Amino acid sequence: MQGLQILIDGFTISSLYALGAIGFTLIFGVSGVLNLSHGAIMVVAALVGWYAAGDLGLGTYFGSVAGVASAVALAYLTYFIVVRPIQRSRTISKEETEIFVLTGTLLWGIMIQVGMAYLFSDNPVTMRPLIAGVTDILGVRTPSNEMLIALVCWLAIALLWLFVNRTGAGKALLAASINPRGLTLLGYELSHIYWLVWGIYGVLAGIAGVLLASFLGVSTGNAGQLTASAFSIVVLGGLGSVSGSLIAAYVVGYLETATAYLIAPTLRPIPALILLVMVVYARPQGLLGRR
């Protein structure tokens, strides 16, 4: 009974982790950027979605769309205000670009977080469930919304997979993550690829944010925690590896859920953190990393 409960709850939370982390790893794979404002972008999607669905009276579905749209807009702002100026700066040497992008996006994330707390207060918000009702899975009463969330996550991941593997633009994206110079030589404009990848990133982070608000609720204070968990999942799976991130998301999600149910909810993050340190130490490139 409890085992089944862990299986079901763990599945939903892991799917959300996977969706959140995939955007993060995609950006790293294609443009080498670790975006530390990731959590803040998810929080914005959640808050805007909640506000549009409730106070603006758009309803849950259009509210969710508004939330995702805000995440896309914010992803582009992040790229054009913070990331691109640092990458193109002449005074920052190549070796130091990485740490400047980290610090820059971190500051940007704090600005977004504080700005949102100012506009919406830092109380946690919860979106209405996308569908109502409870389903009985082998004796475990599960909200139907929880199943829908897992379904939407996998749908988004499947669409991404189809896009990357089956369309020309997607294949160009994949090529850019392997060898950007080669792609330029073939006549592709890299800046178009960056436009595309930041847009996809915004959509993925936005969906993850909105679904999180509908499942657990989100407050502006969560931004740091969300970034940290995406970062750990992505490193655990291997930076830049999408399938690695998927596996890592399930490992972390189930480990956390099992700890919360079987040991104590307060110890929830600890086993995952210890596992992370051990894996990174024994295998610095992560489970399926290539660098």
Next chain:
Amino acid sequence: MHSLVRSRLFWISIGAAVVASLLPLWLSAYLLSVLTGAYYFGVFAMSWDLLFGFAGEVNFGPTFLIGLGAYSAAILNNQYHLPIPLCLVAAACTALFGGVLLAVPALRLRGPYFGLVTLVAVLLLQNAIVIFAKFTGGEIGMTVFDVLSIDATTNYYYALGFLVVSAVLLTRIANSAIGLILQASGQDPVEAAVLGFNVTKHKVAAFCISALLSGLAGAMLIFYMGAASVDTVIDISIGVQIIIAAILGGRRTIVGAAIGAVFLIVATEFLRPLGQLNTFVVSAVALAVILLLPDGILGFALRAGTRE
């Protein structure tokens, strides 16, 4: 030209130290207390700069070392009533141990991977403190029985003295051969090793020095404030502020980190009437500095000096 800059920086630092030591003549006890906190923060930022600016290690967890020092001092004072000097020695030792603990992965991992390990170290320490609430006071924090002094001016001089001693020590190290070897091994460890430098030894040494000063500063800070809590010495946001301070002031300058820290703390204090938005404004200013003047305030000032 280089020695001119060096000497100019030297004279500016001497001038700043003299002015700072005369400030208690004019400033109110409140402003002195703001500066006292800022000076300890300056030591945090300078120690971080030794690791980042020179050894090239992306340390997201400066508060791991600070927190180890602060909490071991607080526990010894609160639970076992040890006198302050003994607590400080113990804090330095614990932090040193923490430094070695961080140095081990630093020798194996690079860039973001090491950054994540340091971040996890902070999270684990934070969780450990909450779990062992019986000894550590948990989320509420703990008070210490002894304080350095109840007089604002005396406290100010303790902090200023500590800042100056740390600055001299760190600058000496950074400008010596050790600093150069650290820079070399930070930029290209393989080539540094090929040239015959012992990369491992130098990196471990850098971690030890940084940890020692961070832990000591953390312990002094709690004996100044009279209490230790997760929010004041361990929370990741404190670590972020330290990083911002060091980059704002100018990385790889040591003294710049202290300037950045004092600027950051004083600016936050003066923007307090803005309420919640003060963090927003401070972060925006820091972001603008990073985008427009990547060498930081001091780096920019020194470069402008050499161009004349």
